[in-house]
Amino acid sequence: MAIxxxxxxxxxxxxxxxxxxxxxxxxxxxFRDPQHLRDALEVQPLxxxxxxxxxTRTRHWRxxxxxxxxxxxxxxxxMPSRLIKILKQTKNETIAGVGRRANGWKKAxxxxxxxKRINDNYQRTYGTAxxxxxxxxxxxxxxxxxxxxxYVLQGEYSDFFANNTSSxxxxxxxxxxxxxSPNLAKHILKHTRPDGDLYDGLALATSxxxxxxxxxxxxxxxxxxxxLFQAFYGLIDNKPYAEDExxxxxxxxxxxxxxxxxxxxxxxxxxxxxLKSPRLKRAQIQTIKRQIKSSLAMxxxxxxxxxxxxxxxDGTRRRIMASMRLFAFARLLQDTRSKK
Amino acid sequence: xxxHQPTIVDLLRVxxxxxWATSYTVDEWLAxxxxxxxxxxxxxxxxxxxxxxxxxxRRAGSGQMPRPWLKPFDVPGAERSVYHPKLVLIETAxxxxxxxxxxxxxxxDDFKRSRNLIVKLDLSKSLSHKIxxxxxxxxxxxxxxxxxxxxxxxxxxxxxxxNLSTLQQINQCFVRxxxxxxxxxxxxQWIVASPIWSPGTVRELLNKSSNAKLEAYFRTxxxxxxxxxxxxxxxxxxxxxxxxxxxxxxxxARWHHKVVGWRCCNRPGFQxxxxxxxxxxxxxxxxxxxxxxxxxxxxxxxxxxxxxxxRARNVARIGYKARKLARPTEPSSxxxxxxxxxxxxxxxxxxxxxxxxxxxxxxxxxxxxxRTSKAYKKFRISGKDWQVHRLEIYAESSSNYxxxxxxxxxxxxxxxxxxxxATAMISFVAHPISKNSISTVLVDxxxxxxxxxxxxxxxxxxxxxxxxxxALSDGTxxxxxxxxxxxxxxxxxxxxxxxxxxxxxxxxxxxENRRYVGERLLERIAHGDDxxxxxxxxxxxxxxxxxxxxxxxxxx
Numbered sequence: 001m002a003i004x005x006x007x008x009x010x011x012x013x014x015x016x017x018x019x020x021x022x023x024x025x026x027x028x029x030x031f032r033d034p035q036h037l038r039d040a041l042e043v044q045p046l047x048x049x050x051x052x053x054x055x056t057r058t059r060h061w062r063x064x065x066x067x068x069x070x071x072x073x074x075x076x077x078x079m080p081s082r083l084i085k086i087l088k089q090t091k092n093e094t095i096a097g098v099g100r101r102a103n104g105w106k107k108a109x110x111x112x113x114x115x116k117r118i119n120d121n122y123q124r125t126y127g128t129a130x131x132x133x134x135x136x137x138x139x140x141x142x143x144x145x146x147x148x149x150x151y152v153l154q155g156e157y158s159d160f161f162a163n164n165t166s167s168x169x170x171x172x173x174x175x176x177x178x179x180x181s182p183n184l185a186k187h188i189l190k191h192t193r194p195d196g197d198l199y200d201g202l203a204l205a206t207s208x209x210x211x212x213x214x215x216x217x218x219x220x221x222x223x224x225x226x227x228l229f230q231a232f233y234g235l236i237d238n239k240p241y242a243e244d245e246x247x248x249x250x251x252x253x254x255x256x257x258x259x260x261x262x263x264x265x266x267x268x269x270x271x272x273x274x275l276k277s278p279r280l281k282r283a284q285i286q287t288i289k290r291q292i293k294s295s296l297a298m299x300x301x302x303x304x305x306x307x308x309x310x311x312x313x314d315g316t317r318r319r320i321m322a323s324m325r326l327f328a329f330a331r332l333l334q335d336t337r338s339k340k
Numbered sequence: 341x342x343x344h345q346p347t348i349v350d351l352l353r354v355x356x357x358x359x360w361a362t363s364y365t366v367d368e369w370l371a372x373x374x375x376x377x378x379x380x381x382x383x384x385x386x387x388x389x390x391x392x393x394x395x396x397x398r399r400a401g402s403g404q405m406p407r408p409w410l411k412p413f414d415v416p417g418a419e420r421s422v423y424h425p426k427l428v429l430i431e432t433a434x435x436x437x438x439x440x441x442x443x444x445x446x447x448x449d450d451f452k453r454s455r456n457l458i459v460k461l462d463l464s465k466s467l468s469h470k471i472x473x474x475x476x477x478x479x480x481x482x483x484x485x486x487x488x489x490x491x492x493x494x495x496x497x498x499x500x501x502x503n504l505s506t507l508q509q510i511n512q513c514f515v516r517x518x519x520x521x522x523x524x525x526x527x528x529q530w531i532v533a534s535p536i537w538s539p540g541t542v543r544e545l546l547n548k549s550s551n552a553k554l555e556a557y558f559r560t561x562x563x564x565x566x567x568x569x570x571x572x573x574x575x576x577x578x579x580x581x582x583x584x585x586x587x588x589x590x591x592x593a594r595w596h597h598k599v600v601g602w603r604c605c606n607r608p609g610f611q612x613x614x615x616x617x618x619x620x621x622x623x624x625x626x627x628x629x630x631x632x633x634x635x636x637x638x639x640x641x642x643x644x645x646x647x648x649x650x651r652a653r654n655v656a657r658i659g660y661k662a663r664k665l666a667r668p669t670e671p672s673s674x675x676x677x678x679x680x681x682x683x684x685x686x687x688x689x690x691x692x693x694x695x696x697x698x699x700x701x702x703x704x705x706x707x708x709x710x711r712t713s714k715a716y717k718k719f720r721i722s723g724k725d726w727q728v729h730r731l732e733i734y735a736e737s738s739s740n741y742x743x744x745x746x747x748x749x750x751x752x753x754x755x756x757x758x759x760x761x762a763t764a765m766i767s768f769v770a771h772p773i774s775k776n777s778i779s780t781v782l783v784d785x786x787x788x789x790x791x792x793x794x795x796x797x798x799x800x801x802x803x804x805x806x807x808x809x810x811a812l813s814d815g816t817x818x819x820x821x822x823x824x825x826x827x828x829x830x831x832x833x834x835x836x837x838x839x840x841x842x843x844x845x846x847x848x849x850x851x852e853n854r855r856y857v858g859e860r861l862l863e864r865i866a867h868g869d870d871x872x873x874x875x876x877x878x879x880x881x882x883x884x885x886x887x888x889x890x891x892x893x894x895x896x
Contacts, residue, residue, distance in 0.1 A: 004491050005651050006642050008616060010658065011444040011456035014347035016373035018381075018810045020803055022404055022795060027369035029398060029448045032686075283401060290734075290741045295782065297743060298730060298767055303782045307685045 028287045032306050034233045034320045041279050043225045047325040050222060053136055053180050054329045055129035056322035060097065061173055061332050062160050063122065067130035068148040069140075080119045082152065087118070089157040097161065098122045137180045144172040163335040174336035181329070183214050184222075188330050194337055199238035202226075202330050203260045207267040210274050217276060224271035226326045231265035231292055234304030237321035261302045265292050349377045351460040352430055354438045355856035356380045359388045360429040360475050362638070363446040364422060364618070365396035365690060371446035372404040378428065380857055381811045385409070391475050393423040395697030396445070396690070399786040402738070402761065403794045410788070413478055414697070415636075420679075420719070422694055423478065424618045424625070425485065425638030429463070429471055433856050437468035439494065441487070441617060441640045443597040449686055454596040455658050457616060459640060461487070461494045470497055483633040484509060484619070487640045494640070505627020506619040506637050507544065513641060516604040517611045527551035531601035531649075533586075533656035534621035535559045535687070539570040540676035541621045544628055546580055555582045555601075556621075557656050559682045560592055564665050566680045566723060569672025578667050586660035593660045598639075600626070601652025612649040614642045623677045674723045681721060685778055691721045693783040696766040699728055702789050707756045709733050709764065709787060711747035724770040729780070733787075735760035762787040804875040805838065811861050812844035812854075840883045849893060859893045 030036045038044060058064075066079060087097060098121040134140055147169045178185040191208060192201025209215055209223040229235050269292055272285055280288070291305035321327070359379045363371070371390065372383075379387040385408040394412040413423045426445055430438040444456035463471065474485055486498040486509040498509045520526070526549040537558065546552045558564045564583045571577050586593045600615040617639015619625040624634040642648060674680060681687045699715035702708075711731055718725045733744045737760045744762070745754040756762040764785040770778075848858030864870050866884035873880075887893075 005644070005647055006459055006489065006614070006616075006640075007492065008457050008459045008651075008655055009351070010345045011442060011451060011458045012345045012347045013370070013451040014349040014374065014377065016370070016377075018806065019373040019376050020807065021369070021373070022402070027448075028400055029367045029369055032448065033453065286741070287401070290736065293741070294734065294765055294784075297732070298765070298782065300729065300767065300769075301780055303767070303780055305782065307778075307782075 028284075031232075031284075031287065031291075034229060034235060034306075034308055037232075038225070038229070038320055038323070040284075041221075041225055043222070044323045046218060046222060046225075047323060050184065050218060051181060051325040051329050053129055053132040053177075054325045054332065055125060056319070056325060056328055057125045058129050058328055058332065060161055061170070061336050062151075062157075063098070063126045064130045064133050064173070065148040065152055065169075066122075067126070067134060068145055068152060069134055070149075079122065080115045082155070082157075083118045083122055084115060085155060086157045086160050090160050098125055133176070133180070140176060141172065144169075144176055147172060166338050170336045171338060174333065174338075177329075177333055177336065183216060184219050184329065185333060187212055187215055187219070188333060189337065192330065192334060194334070198330055198334050199327075200260060202327065203263055207263050210267065210270040220271065220275065221279075222324060222326055224268065224275060226321075226324050227264040227271065228268040228288070229321060229324075230304075231261060231268045231295075232288065232304055232306055233320075234261075234307040235321050237324070237327045258302050261304075262296065265296055265302065268292060269296075348374060348428070348440065348442070348458060351440060351458065352378050352428060352438050354430055354432050354853060355434070356387075356430045357433060358386065358431040360391075360427075360431070360472055361388065361446065362391045362423075362425045362427045362475055363396070364393050364424045364426070365398070365445045365447045366390065366392045367398050367447040367449075368400035368404050370448050370451060372400070374446060375405075375409070378430065381807060389475070390446075391423070391478065392446075393694065393697075395693040395785055396447075397786055397788055398447070398784075399761070399788055399791075403788075403791055406794070407788075407791065412789075413636075416480075420624055420694075421634045421636075422624070423636040425636055426618050427471070427475070427638050429468060429475070431468065431472075436462040436464065436493075439463045439468070439471070441638060443616070443618060450596055454594045455660075456595070457597045457599070457655065457658065459489075459616060460492075461489055461640065462492060463494050467494055467497065478636060483636045484627065485636075485638040486510065486513075486615075486617075487638075488513060489640045489642050498641075500633070503632040505631070505633040506615070506617070506639060507541070507626040507628070510600065510602070510613065510615055510641060513643065514602065514604070514613060515611050515643060517607065517609050519607050519609065520604045520611075525549075525551070525605075527553075527605045529553045529555075529603050529606065531555045531557075531599070531652050531656050532621050533557035533595075533597060533599045533658070534625070535596055535598075535682060536620040536622055536625070537563055537567050537680050538622040538624075538676065538678060539567050539674055539680075540623045540628060541626055542567060542571075542581070543577075543676065546577055553580050553582070555584070555653070555656075557584050557586055557662065558665070559586065559595060561585050561665050563680050563682055565668045565670070566672045566674045568668035569670055570674050570676075572668065572671035583665040583667075584662040585665055586657060587663050588660055595658055595660065597655075597658055598625070599652065599656045601649060601656060603649045610646065610649070612644050612646070612652065614644070614648050614652045614655070615639050616655070620679070622679045624679065672723070675720075678720060678723050680723065685781070688721065688778060688781050689783050692726065692766070692768045692781045693785055695719050695726075696728070696764070696768070696783050696785055699731060699766065700764055700785070700787070702787055704789055707758065707790055708753050709747070709756060709762065709790075710753040715747075716749075718771075724772070724779075726768045726770050726781075729767045729769040730765075732765045734763045734765060736763065737761070756787070756790050759792045760790075761792070762790050801838070801875050801877075804873055807872055808861065808865070808876070809841055809844060811857055812841055812848050838877045840880055845887075849891075862888060862893060 066082060098118060151169055188205050191205035192198060206223045206227045209220055230237060269289060272289055295303060295305045356379050359375060375388045376383055383406055385406050388409045389411055390409050391411045391413060394414045415421050415423055426442045428440045439461045440458055442456060442458035444450035450456050481503045482500045483503055484500060484506040486506060487494045488496040488498060498513060500509055528548060530545050545554055568578060586595060598617060598620055603610045603612040617637060619637040619639055625637060627633050699712055701710045701712050715728045715731060718727045731747045733754050735742060735744050735756055745751060764787060766783050768781045845858055848854040862884050865873055865880055866888055
């Protein structure tokens with residue numbers, strides 16, 4: 001008699017919608033998944049509304065300039081050739097920019113394909129954000145448009161990835177950024193120093209946010225989420241994300257010092273007390289509070305109650321914090337602010 | 341692998357009289373939901389018996405599962421042994437009982453974030469009795485339960501009176517091909533996929549003959565570095581291992597299955613075997629060829645030929661891409677019996693909480709929690725020594741959450757107030773502390789033994805109708821199903837549909853597999869004093885009584 005092969009299936013979770021759970025109304029174990037909590041708090045759409053002109057991967061402010069609106073009489077700017085020019089003029093910094101994945105392109109691939117790839121990367125990363133920067137919010141100043149156009153047309157891109165220069169163009173860019181989200185920008189700038197550590201400054205701004213009068217409820221909610229995800233999951237948001245998300249390089253785990261994490265945990269607790277609509281049920285808030293309080297109560301190095309490590313990520317972990325856009329926005333502000 | 345995988349509830353859609361389940365860890369919310377569905381939508385106290393490792397229970401809020409269901413097992417003796425089987429057995433009214441062997445615990449992580457495998461088998465009543473006894477008794481002398489299966493049915497339980505390990509039992513049931521038997525040359529080939537490994541097990545698999553080969557699947561390359569590093573000097577042995585890491589596209593994949601494939605040689609007509617179960621490739625899991633079983637494990641073995649060998653590779657890869665790993669260049673300090681865990685906080689937490697539960701003694705009568713002498717000793721995970729750093733007891737009631745005490749050498753015991761739910765919070769520290777890997781772990785252990793009685797569930801018209809319809813459904817009823825929602829057939833959204841469910845009832849009565857459920861439910865609506873159905877419209881009871889009279893069905 002022929003032997004049939006065993007029918008082995010992959011384990012799938014059934015729908016539990018029909019199950020009459022007791023009055024708790026939520027599964028506390030689901031909080032171990034940061035994506036679940038992020039969706040429950042609706043952080044991603046909030047960040048998209050508050051900071052549409054910042055993308056999670058926008059690291060270099062001068063890339064925004066390439067999409068400056070053309071005047072009626074101005075000649076159109078050819079994007080691909082300028083992107084190649086940037087890479088050529090900054091070849092000592094091949095690690096930076098949207099073309100970094102094309103390292104060694106001269107030998108490996110035909111030029112048109114590389115050009116298309118770089119252009120696609122650029123459009124994917126900066127396309128929407130740059131459009132919002134120029135067309136969203138109050139009207140862009142004519143001066144900024146002219147200065148940006150002049151910079152792009154001149155083709156002198158050797159300082160493209162440098163942040164240590166303070167020019168009139170960067171000041172105008174900075175002013176535009178501020179005007180797009182004045183409350184958030186003002187609060188962040190107030191607590192970050194031009195030469196100081198951005199992450200520490202942002203953590204300080206977060207800890208002051210619950211009592212800030214200049215921030216509205218949505219701004220505070222964004223700060224709350226930024227603090228909560230770091231204190232609750234240990235997802236440290238202190239480094240820029242890769243412009244090209246398709247990279248398969250495994251980056252080392254970002255780390256934060258103990259004091260900063262404790263500060264963020266305390267800020268998250270304060271937010272939970274003060275926020276009017278934190279989009280969580282009472283039982284959920286109690287659970288989060290209890291877990292954070294327990295971690296704070298433990299002496300020694302602070303450990304997030306639901307620490308998420310790299311291997312648990314399934315590829316989504318690095319995008320959780322990035323989707324809040326707060327660090328990206330603060331970095332752009334920092335890079336373009338006057339150093340004096 | 342099929343694209344549309346059935347869920348465990350689909351696999352076990354039979355008329356249940358009682359459910360027997362085992363798991364290492366239990367997430368209460370998910371476990372209650374699953375068992376409620378599998379048990380035929382009931383939460384009566386004797387509907388389910390759930391056996392699990394005592395430290396593995398994670399409470400859901402103020403509790404969901406009837407406490408009589410819970411049968412925690414405080415593993416005696418050796419510190420590192422765990423109760424690890426993942427079985428579900430359903431006692432039915434028909435000739436055969438339904439049974440699943442899986443690699444997933446009744447936990448969120450295994451069901452939602454990791455890939456796992458499950459197989460359904462039919463059991464004769466006598467085998468079912470033996471397995472029930474094994475679940476109830478948790479014998480010290482037959483820890484590794486290995487079943488032999490053929491054509492979708494379990495045909496035998498391998499006897500293990502001397503407490504043979506899983507690997508020993510697998511070895512015993514091998515049948516070699518004629519050529520192997522004639523020549524006497526042993527050249528075993530193995531395929532092993534396991535998230536946790538011990539160097540000793542690799543040695544066991546390969547030391548049987550100088551020709552043996554191993555195709556090993558690791559969750560991360562770091563595990564392979566530690567395992568391969570122990571054979572750093574033995575190049576001949578390393579050359580016989582093909583190591584792979586399973587990847588989900590460019591990301592490291594998260595999987596949890598344990599598969600062992602074997603063939604006697606690579607000549608045409610070779611014989612093969614496949615094991616699927618709970619045993620990791622560790623000295624405590626699969627076990628050593630010499631010595632007794634350490635963990636309580638359960639798995640199923642199939643015997644076959646070439647097709648089964650090919651299947652074993654597919655099953656081991658579980659739909660992921662396999663990336664070949666290079667031989668490690670540096671030696672590792674891992675010992676033969678060390679369990680090398682992926683540097684994953686969840687796995688580390690599971691291991692630490694197993695040890696943490698042994699640091700506590702609970703006295704239900706006096707409602708006290710005491711720190712035991714184990715809390716002062718070191719234990720070993722992933723090649724590091726770990727020790728309890730801090731042990732605190734917290735109490736939670738409906739309005740309050742506070743720390744009761746920190747248990748130290750000076751203060752070893754604390755009383756938990758009545759009506760409070762207690763949780764132990766233990767922090768562990770590793771030595772030596774490393775910057776590149778996790779060195780501190782914080783675990784919560786729910787002391788559910790001291791939980792106050794669960795709050796009563798409020799029955800409403802909606803919930804009563806839902807309970808009836810869910811019991812009668814064949815899985816299509818519900819928000820995602822074909823029959824629409826509770827209110828779908830009424831014009832007004834706030835008025836529930838209270839018509840008697842003739843359609844679903846007769847669909848159940850006419851289905852051989854659902855008939856028992858239909859009959860029993862009809863009986864309960866007609867004559868039962870079930871509190872759940874008190875809220876149903878009164879005319880439902882009269883209709884049910886009339887239906888029984890006219891059709892002659894009985895739920896007894």
